[in-house]
């Protein structure tokens with residue numbers, strides 16, 4: 001298995017309250033893992049445990065095939081992170097902030113700071129002081145600081161929080177570049193489905209400290225494919241036309257007068273025409289898609305646990 005982070009039966013208890021309960025997760029090399037859950041679900045706590053900032057109460061975390069102990073720190077050189085809000089020296093420039101960071105951690109590679117400013121799209125504003133930066137620019141600088149040492153894994157806690165749609169798009173594009181061009185594995189948390197559904201390869205859904213589901217986005221997309229919903233007067237006649245006249249096999253009857261078609265070979269007007277020609281009264285025909293947001297909400301409200 002190509003796993004870079006493996007979490008087994010992880011729990012964290014704060015003063016008698018279990019905030020992370022028996023979590024199993026698997027993050028594969030080179031993927032973007034979207035960690036989804038409402039506020040207070042336990043995302044930050046798990047990220048902190050991966051980074052050895054918080055000690056697990058039970059369970060184990062394996063990073064790069066090594067179990068993390070309280071004394072482990074070498075592995076952290078290969079992980080960049082932003083946990084909660086990235087803080088900077090407001091009166092210094094972006095470049096000065098990154099230079100200081102490199103000096104602080106003893107990373108001396110000439111050109112690394114300029115290179116990283118270029119990657120995150122802050123070239124040209126590197127001389128601007130941080131107090132003049134927008135939230136989106138600060139988030140990008142936070143990512144620059146997290147990747148300046150060329151980590152293999154990037155852990156980002158809600159990096160899209162509070163950004164406007166353009167800022168969100170910028171960060172999404174940046175993360176895809178980091179994954180595709182630089183091969184960085186990314187663990188990113190969010191409480192908003194739409195923020196990460198388009199970039200995540202795998203999603204882990206967490207609520208009340210429990211991982212409800214870990215699923216490939218590909219599978220979710222398949223489950224949530226587009227379909228055509230038709231309202232008709234006669235289901236029997238309709239299925240006959242669909243099967244025998246149009247060769248459609250993938251359909252589902254969802255009500256006394258409603259049928260859903262999951263094949264895209266025939267256009268809605270073709271289907272409509274054929275049904276009418278064969279004496280079916282069509283009262284409505286509409287393209288629809290299962291709502292991903294609904295999928296997650298259903299899961300979170302239903303509490304379907306995945307151990």
Ligand SMILES: Nc1ncnc2c1ncn2[C@@H]1O[C@H](COP(=O)(O)OP(=O)(O)OP(=O)(O)O)[C@@H](O)[C@H]1O
Pocket residue numbers: 014019037038039040041042043044045046158191
């Ligand atoms: N040091 C601590 N002491 C006690 N309780 C804590 C501590 N840190 C976190 N918690 C509690 O653990 C729970 C999970 O918090 P956590 O920050 O991990 O959630 P989250 O999913 O990251 O949410 P958010 O999006 O709001 O950051 C919360 O109820 C929080 O109050």
